[in-house]
Amino acid sequence: MLFQRTLSRSTRKCLNVKNEPVLSYEPGSRERDSLLAAVSSVKNNVETIPVVINGSDTFTDETMMQVCPYDHQRSIAKVSLASKKMIGEAIVGALRARESWERMPLMQRAKIFLDAAEKLSGPVRPLVNATTMVGQAKTIVQAEIDAACELVDFLRFNCMYAMQQEGIQPLDTSDATNESVYRGLEGFVAAVAPFNFTAISGNLATAPAIMGNCVLWKPADTAVLSSFVVYRTLLECGLPEGVIQFIPAVGGDFGDVVLNSPSLAALNFTGSTATFKKLWTTVGCNLDIYKNFPRIVGETGGKNFHMVHPSADMESVVGATIRSAFEYQGQKCSACSRMYVPKSMWPSLKKRLQEECNKVEMGPADNPKVLVSAVIDKKSFDKISGYIEYAQKSESYSLVSGGKVDDSVGYFVEPTIFEVNDPTEKLMKEEIFGPVLTVFPYDDKDAEKMLDLIDNTSPYALTGAVFSLDDEFVALAKRKLRYAVGNMYINDKSTGSVVAQQPFGGARMSGTNDKAGSPSYISRFCSPLAIKTAIGDRHVWTYPSMK
Numbered sequence: 349m350l351f352q353r354t355l356s357r358s359t360r361k362c363l364n365v366k367n368e369p370v371l372s373y374e375p376g377s378r379e380r381d382s383l384l385a386a387v388s389s390v391k392n393n394v395e396t397i398p399v400v401i402n403g404s405d406t407f408t409d410e411t412m413m414q415v416c417p418y419d420h421q422r423s424i425a426k427v428s429l430a431s432k433k434m435i436g437e438a439i440v441g442a443l444r445a446r447e448s449w450e451r452m453p454l455m456q457r458a459k460i461f462l463d464a465a466e467k468l469s470g471p472v473r474p475l476v477n478a479t480t481m482v483g484q485a486k487t488i489v490q491a492e493i494d495a496a497c498e499l500v501d502f503l504r505f506n507c508m509y510a511m512q513q514e515g516i517q518p519l520d521t522s523d524a525t526n527e528s529v530y531r532g533l534e535g536f537v538a539a540v541a542p543f544n545f546t547a548i549s550g551n552l553a554t555a556p557a558i559m560g561n562c563v564l565w566k567p568a569d570t571a572v573l574s575s576f577v578v579y580r581t582l583l584e585c586g587l588p589e590g591v592i593q594f595i596p597a598v599g600g601d602f603g604d605v606v607l608n609s610p611s612l613a614a615l616n617f618t619g620s621t622a623t624f625k626k627l628w629t630t631v632g633c634n635l636d637i638y639k640n641f642p643r644i645v646g647e648t649g650g651k652n653f654h655m656v657h658p659s660a661d662m663e664s665v666v667g668a669t670i671r672s673a674f675e676y677q678g679q680k681c682s683a684c685s686r687m688y689v690p691k692s693m694w695p696s697l698k699k700r701l702q703e704e705c706n707k708v709e710m711g712p713a714d715n716p717k718v719l720v721s722a723v724i725d726k727k728s729f730d731k732i733s734g735y736i737e738y739a740q741k742s743e744s745y746s747l748v749s750g751g752k753v754d755d756s757v758g759y760f761v762e763p764t765i766f767e768v769n770d771p772t773e774k775l776m777k778e779e780i781f782g783p784v785l786t787v788f789p790y791d792d793k794d795a796e797k798m799l800d801l802i803d804n805t806s807p808y809a810l811t812g813a814v815f816s817l818d819d820e821f822v823a824l825a826k827r828k829l830r831y832a833v834g835n836m837y838i839n840d841k842s843t844g845s846v847v848a849q850q851p852f853g854g855a856r857m858s859g860t861n862d863k864a865g866s867p868s869y870i871s872r873f874c875s876p877l878a879i880k881t882a883i884g885d886r887h888v889w890t891y892p893s894m895k
Contacts, residue, residue, distance in 0.1 A: 365504045367846060368469055368497040373488050373716070379474075380716075383488065386478035387714045390573075391416065394423050397576050399430040399596060402441040403589030406434065412596075414572050417485040418712045418722040418758035424482055425573040430597040435564070435605040438593040442536040442562035443611055445590030450532040450560035454514055458507040461558055463585040464578075465503040469496060472581050479574040480546045485713045485721040485758075490676045491546075493844075495574060498547035501847035502865065506555050509867040513874070523884055529877040532560030534640055535613030537873065538606040540599075540627075541575065542618045543568035543724050544679050548647075550578045551864060552616045553592050556873040561613065563592045566602045568619075570724050599623075607631060614643035614873060618681075621648040621779075621808075621857050645872050647681065647852070647859040649779040650810030652833075652842045653802055654687040655825065657816035658792050662693060664839060665815050666700045669785070672813070672841035674708065674763040677723050678783040682811040682835065682843045682852075686776045687787045688798045694789040698748060698767070705749040705763055712758070722758035723782055729759040732782030735775060739766050739786075744773050748787065777806050795821065799828040810854035811845075813837040834861050 373380040398405035407428050414425040430438070449457070468476055473496050480486050480495040510530075518526040537556040541549035553565035567575035579594045595602065606612055607630045615631065617624055624646045631642055654672065656665050672684035689697055713721035723729050733753045739745040750764035763783045768776060775786040790798050802812065812833040814825040822838055829836065834854030835845055845852040851866035853859055862869050 365508045365848075367848065368500040368504075370493055370497055373492065375716075380488075382474040383477055384714070386474035387481055390424060390475075390478045390482045391422065391714070395425045395573055395576070397425050397427045397572055397596065399428050399434060400579070400594035401430075401434060401438045401590075402445075402593070403583075406430075408434075412569060414483060414570060416482050416758075417570075417724050418760070420726075420755075420758055424479075425576075427569075427572045427596050430595045430601070432601050432605050435595060435597060435602060436609075438564050438595055439536055439606070439609055439611060441590040442564060442593055445588060446532070446536070446562045449557075449562060449588060449591050452560070454510055454560075457558060457560065458510065460582070460586050461503045461507055461554055464581050465500045467581050467585065468503070468578070469500045472577065476546065476574060476577045476581075479577050481713045483573045484543060484546070484571050484724065486676060487713050487718055487721060488716055495546035498545070498847060499550045499578065502547055502551040503554060505848045505865065506551075506558050506870050509870050510558050513867060513871060518878070523882065525881045525883065527879045527881070529879060530559070530874045531877050532556075533613035533643065533873060533875050535611040535642075536609075537561045537563045537614040537616055538602075538612065539563050539565045539616045540602070540619060541565070541567050541571070543571040544676070544681070545618075546571065546574040546578065548618050548864070549575045552618060553579075554582070555864075555870055556614065556616060557587075557592055559870055559873040561873055562590060564595050564602075564606060565592050566595050566597055566599075569596070572596050603627060603630070607634060608637070610637050610639050612638060612642045613640060614645065616873075617644075617646040619648065624648045624859070643872055645860055645862050645869075647854070647864065648857065649781075649808055650681050650683075650854060650858050651686060651777065651779050651806035651808045652682055652684050652811045654684050654813045654815065654842060655798060655802060656687065656689045656693065656697075657795055657814070657818055657821050658690040658692060659818040659821065660693070660815035661817065661839070662697055662700065665697060666704055668813065668815070668841035669701070670704050670708070672843045673765075673785040674720050674783045675843065677720055677761065678785075679723060679728075679781055680843050682845065683781075684813070684842045685780055685785055686805075687785060688771070688802065689787055689789050690792045690795065691789045692792050694787075698787075701765060702749050705765065708763055710760060710762065720763055720783060722760050725759060726755065728781065729753070729755050729761065732761050732780055732784060735778075735780050735782070735784060736761070736764055739775055742773075744768055744770050745775070745786075750783075771801055772805060779808065796824065796828075799825055803829060803832040807857040808854065809833055809856035810858040811835040811837070811842040813840060813842040815839055831855070834858065834863075
């Protein structure tokens with residue numbers, strides 16, 4: 349049995365955490381004016397981004413350009429890339445910084461991240477949102493809920509969770525006191541970030557650091573600028589040299605060095621399932637070289653669904669599906685890309701989806717009226733276009749809406765809906781990561797069968813939504829889809845998890861389900877030490893039963 353020791357006043361203040369409010373950015377508002385001014389500055393400047401090791405900026409000969417996805421001739425950052433030698437030096441520096449950082453009292457460490465949260469929610473908010481908009485093609489709302497609100501929530505709540513964990517202590521007895529010390533891991537943490545969420549990129553690096561670890565942070569090639577704004581904010585708030593090393597690099601170079609270091613303590617990853625499998629395989633093959641068994645934490649792909657029951661409120665299905673499938677161009681890990689609809693409802697629902705899709709404006713992310721902007725890069729554009737072309741040529745599909753693509757100025761893909769006559773077809777199983785939704789109309793009597801089909805169609809298990817006003821069917825869905833998702837939504841869209849409200853993550857081929865935004869996530873980055881201190885002497889070695 350465990351109990352929580354009395355917490356200090358400063359700790360209690362840290363524990364009084366709430367979600368960061370989402371600003372409205374209405375016309376004429378101060379936040380809107382500040383944001384659009386920051387967007388203009390980001391668009392009209394090229395930031396020079398260094399590799400940062402042990403507090404020193406290094407500008408390398410090997411560089412890459414980060415471009416604006418909705419205007420791909422516009423460069424916004426010139427990024428230095430770390431060599432393998434530099435990555436090795438970063439590991440040495442992180443290990444050197446580790447001892448003093450890990451032994452620093454948690455409240456002192458937490459203050460740095462809480463101060464960063466204050467800056468990101470205040471004076472840095474326009475810039476971190478603007479770099480996310482221009483660099484990752486997120487609209488005002490999508491940048492706000494990501495780069496400002498979610499990132500700030502991660503920083504604040506992770507500090508709170510760390511404090512709560514430190515307060516969980518074992519029982520004392522009449523002859524001994526007991527203590528749990530929540531140490532950082534022995535070694536360094538490699539954080540490999542995705543492009544689609546500035547908040548996730550920041551969380552991958554900061555969550556382990558809050559727990560006393562030193563981190564090598566590799567930002568995504570297509571999202572370096574916003575991550576650098578976050579990193580620079582951490583430094584301004586007093587993050588010591590070497591605690592987080594900022595390492596833009598070629599992915600293969602980074603992986604080769606960190607995965608072959610005996611000091612690798614953990615891999616913290618968000619990205620594709622294929623890449624995660626490759627990294628995990630390499631770690632498995634290298635077990636004999638490591639000082640410890642590395643922790644592996646990962647969130648990867650999804651083939652997320654909306655299951656519509658005949659009893660569902662059709663208009664809720666329309667609104668939720670438009671948002672889930674097409675906000676941020678379907679590039680959220682949780683975006684809906686397959687939907688199951690009763691045949692009795694499909695003609696009406698199809699018409700309504702067509703009507704609403706016709707209202708969706710596509711264009712530059714900095715246009716406040718736009719819902720859908722460009723996908724992240726040429727590689728993604730070509731992949732999504734390939735799926736659309738496949739469906740248009742196949743007799744199994746019929747086009748409901750959209751289907752056009754254009755990469756002449758930006759990487760634009762229309763919000764696209766297909767109807768399919770075979771629920772096991774390619775677009776119902778494979779992750780596309782773009783604004784493409786495939787709908788299977790089913791016989792109304794087969795609603796329960798659809799639950800089994802959903803559970804077995806895809807290798808992923810990330811998110812899913814059930815739309816039903818029938819309580820018995822909802823209960824059945826919860827039971828049958830228990831392992832088909834990590835996040836389930838009832839009568840709501842499959843996207844939009846909020847830190848501390850819907851901890852996020854999935855299992856199967858969607859990751860390790862460690863639930864970012866919850867206490868279980870930060871516990872993955874500590875190595876508890878149990879200490880027993882005797883009260884009194886230990887002279888007697890015999891037991892009463894021996895008499």
